[in-house]
Amino acid sequence: GLEQGRAFETEGAGQEVVEYGDVLELNRFDGLPYSSRYYTLLKERMDLPVWKAKCDFMDKLANRQFIIVSGTARTGRSSQIPQWCAEFCLAVQYQNGMVVCTQVHRQHTVDLALRVADEMDVNIGHEVGYSIPLETCCSGDTVLRYCTDDMLLREMMSDPMLEHYGVIVIDQAHERTVSTDVLLGLLKDITLQRPELRVVLLTATHPGPKLLGHYKNVPLIQLEGVCSAEVVYTGTSHKDYFCSALRLVLEIHHSQEEGDIVVFLATTQEIDLARDILLREEANIPTHLGELLPISVHPGLGGTLPMPGEEEGRCRRVFLTSSPNEDLFWAVHMLNFVIDAGVQKRNVYNPRIRANSVAIQPISRIQAESRKQLVGPTGKTFCLYPEDTPLPSETRPHILESDITSTVLFLKRMDIGGLGRCDFIDRPDPEGLMQALEELDYLAALDDDGNLSEIGIIMSEFPLEPQMAKTLLASCEFDCVNEVVTIAAMLTAPSCFLVPSRELRLEASQCHLKFQHPEGDHFTLINIYKAFKQNQHEPCDVEKWCQDYFLSLSALQTADAIRSELTDILRRIELPVSMPSFGSKGNTLNIKRALLAGFFMQVARDVDSSGNYFMLTHKHVAQIHPFSAYGTKTPKLGLPEWVLFHQYSFSEDNCIRTVSHISPEEFIQMAPQYFFFNLPPSESKDILQNILDNGAEHYKAKKLQKSPSLESIPEVTASCVIQ
Numbered sequence: 177g178l179e180q181g182r183a184f185e186t187e188g189a190g191q192e193v194v195e196y197g198d199v200l201e202l203n204r205f206d207g208l209p210y211s212s213r214y215y216t217l218l219k220e221r222m223d224l225p226v227w228k229a230k231c232d233f234m235d236k237l238a239n240r241q242f243i244i245v246s247g248t249a250r251t252g253r254s255s256q257i258p259q260w261c262a263e264f265c266l267a268v269q270y271q272n273g274m275v276v277c278t279q280v281h282r283q284h285t286v287d288l289a290l291r292v293a294d295e296m297d298v299n300i301g302h303e304v305g306y307s308i309p310l311e312t313c314c315s316g317d318t319v320l321r322y323c324t325d326d327m328l329l330r331e332m333m334s335d336p337m338l339e340h341y342g343v344i345v346i347d348q349a350h351e352r353t354v355s356t357d358v359l360l361g362l363l364k365d366i367t368l369q370r371p372e373l374r375v376v377l378l379t380a381t382h383p384g385p386k387l388l389g390h391y392k393n394v395p396l397i398q399l400e401g402v403c404s405a406e407v408v409y410t411g412t413s414h415k416d417y418f419c420s421a422l423r424l425v426l427e428i429h430h431s432q433e434e435g436d437i438v439v440f441l442a443t444t445q446e447i448d449l450a451r452d453i454l455l456r457e458e459a460n461i462p463t464h465l466g467e468l469l470p471i472s473v474h475p476g477l478g479g480t481l482p483m484p485g486e487e488e489g490r491c492r493r494v495f496l497t498s499s500p501n502e503d504l505f506w507a508v509h510m511l512n513f514v515i516d517a518g519v520q521k522r523n524v525y526n527p528r529i530r531a532n533s534v535a536i537q538p539i540s541r542i543q544a545e546s547r548k549q550l551v552g553p554t555g556k557t558f559c560l561y562p563e564d565t566p567l568p569s570e571t572r573p574h575i576l577e578s579d580i581t582s583t584v585l586f587l588k589r590m591d592i593g594g595l596g597r598c599d600f601i602d603r604p605d606p607e608g609l610m611q612a613l614e615e616l617d618y619l620a621a622l623d624d625d626g627n628l629s630e631i632g633i634i635m636s637e638f639p640l641e642p643q644m645a646k647t648l649l650a651s652c653e654f655d656c657v658n659e660v661v662t663i664a665a666m667l668t669a670p671s672c673f674l675v676p677s678r679e680l681r682l683e684a685s686q687c688h689l690k691f692q693h694p695e696g697d698h699f700t701l702i703n704i705y706k707a708f709k710q711n712q713h714e715p716c717d718v719e720k721w722c723q724d725y726f727l728s729l730s731a732l733q734t735a736d737a738i739r740s741e742l743t744d745i746l747r748r749i750e751l752p753v754s755m756p757s758f759g760s761k762g763n764t765l766n767i768k769r770a771l772l773a774g775f776f777m778q779v780a781r782d783v784d785s786s787g788n789y790f791m792l793t794h795k796h797v798a799q800i801h802p803f804s805a806y807g808t809k810t811p812k813l814g815l816p817e818w819v820l821f822h823q824y825s826f827s828e829d830n831c832i833r834t835v836s837h838i839s840p841e842e843f844i845q846m847a848p849q850y851f852f853f854n855l856p857p858s859e860s861k862d863i864l865q866n867i868l869d870n871g872a873e874h875y876k877a878k879k880l881q882k883s884p885s886l887e888s889i890p891e892v893t894a895s896c897v898i899q
Contacts, residue, residue: 435512
């Protein structure tokens with residue numbers, strides 16, 4: 177496992193760099209001489225706990241197909257083990273393929289690739305690369321690639337057996353994301369057909385019995401971590417952790433003990449509120465104590481975590497974050513304090529109402545241990561819960577709590593690719609699985625035998641939720657692709673609306689009103705995107721324009737990149753891309769038809785003319801979210817009777833979000849007939865049935881005084897336009 181001719185040798189725990197005078201050592205990966213920085217970093221690498229296990233790891237890699245390595249981020253597992261796998265592949269001249277290492281977080285993926293390229297003394301994008309959604313930095317020379325787990329899954333659509341790779345490293349396997357669980361299930365089948373393939377699983381702490389039992393007699397290497405020198409349990413009650421955390425931050429800062437702080441809270445709202453409070457408090461801190469700099473690090477959003485080397489100046493950074501960000505802080509060398517609230521926010525999907533419920537749950541013991549090991553032997557961890565608090569032993573698999581419709585669509589696509597089954601560690605909930613199959617059937621993605629239809633195959637090409645993919649396909653028929661691809665991009669990207677502090681919220685809502693479209697929020701998003709693109713092309717500061725209108729520049733840039741990717745896919749599979757015609761009456765109607773082709777399951781009716789919207793699919797009643805164009809209206813100003821909505825948040829505020837006005841005739845035209853007949857009985861269904869039986873004009877005559885703005889739409893039949 178060790179390289180021949182390398183100017184260092186490793187003997188057990190006592191590694192030592194041996195220099196050969198004037199001998200010029202060449203990097204075996206690019207053939208160039210090593211730089212002096214390589215040797216500096218090598219000394220740092222050899223001090224990492226993971227280096228004690230190198231010989232054992234390389235021996236197992238040569239002789240076993242599966243290996244599990246457990247150790248927290250600080251042990252160096254994520255940066256060193258993939259490099260050793262690259263050495264293993266190089267030794268056989270990559271005849272079995274290169275190395276890929278999956279990550280859960282986009283930012284972590286990029287940070288690790290940059291660090292590893294530096295350690296290997298090669299250029300990023302050449303021998304070491306990365307790929308995350310919307311960004312790829314690789315070349316034909318790449319021998320080690322970091323990528324997010326969902327990107328590797330998408331790659332399997334064109335390379336089902338992952339034949340490009342000789343070693344596949346699944347990092348952060350303990351997070352049990354849906355994509356990681358699907359990969360772990362499929363790899364079990366792939367390795368049977370590819371005995372030369374090696375699979376390495378990296379976990380933060382000792383893997384549970386399920387993971388160990390899944391692969392039968394898999395060798396386990398446990399790395400020695402370094403825990404905090406001091407762990408303090410404050411015994412704070414569940415309700416008081418937020419205030420206690422902020423008080424602790426200020427006490428640490430006043431104590432003048434050195435080091436940065438990371439605070440683990442539960443929700444995004446808490447992170448933003450904590451940052452606002454600490455910024456206000458910072459103004460009252462005496463100058464001699466130094467600056468206190470709160471930094472929001474939201475889960476899933478990259479670019480906010482300063483890289484190594486940005487730690488100069490007398491400034492104490494306070495990283496405010498939440499689960500699952502434990503691994504993000506491996507490169508923050510000045511971190512000396514962890515404040516752990518001990519709770520996390522989980523979105524739990526309910527297939528019966530097709531909506532997520534938000535639950536605040538205790539973190540797992542794995543997460544608690546990972547947090548304690550972030551600060552090293554001189555640090556302190558403050559746990560804001562009693563020491564005897566019963567924590568779950570493992571993180572609950574996301575596949576048991578998520579909408580798996582996209583996953584089922586992907587697995588159906590894999591059936592075509594020759595992978596007959598996915599051996600899940602934890603099988604998805606049967607009710608959720610049935611709902612996913614039912615939804616794909618309604619979307620015409622399945623044929624009569626339950627296999628993917630032609631429409632389903634095309635839908636699986638797009639990195640979109642199935643309903644949005646169907647909407648995009650329908651837009652090709654209705655000649656409104658240009659507009660619908662914008663809506664798809666804006667709804668797939670993070671929200672473009674900034675939520676300012678309370679005193680600026682009225683001003684922000686006034687600014688957002690300028691983009692409002694009378695037909696609804698989907699159309700408002702097109703207005704915002706068009707204004708953004710117009711300001712990009714004009715000689716003005718687009719960043720200032722976004723600030724002035726309380727819009728997120730990063731979200732709009734992400735939407736722009738998603739739109740380009742979707743347009744490229746449309747062209748690759750030779751689907752038509754229409755010319756812009758936004759604003760014409762025909763175009764407006766066609767956009768609504770396309771939206772209904774995908775989102776006919778998300779239609780609601782105002783049952784009492786006061787903003788109480790009854791959802792036809794599951795008979796729940798909700799209100800329009802205040803951020804919607806309709807959300808600020810009073811019933812007297814004329815709320816639409818029938819609406820299509822993009823999202824329903826059940827437990828947080830019982831609101832429907834991203835809402836646009838539709839007519840019942842449009843719904844009847846676009847909804848599949850068998851979906852309509854399967855709707856539960858209700859007054860709203862009776863109204864629709866009445867329109868079917870007696871024609872649209874009879875219904876319009878009754879509603880004319882109440883809804884004078886109803887468009888005159890030709891009478892339609894119940895047939896489904898896109899099937």
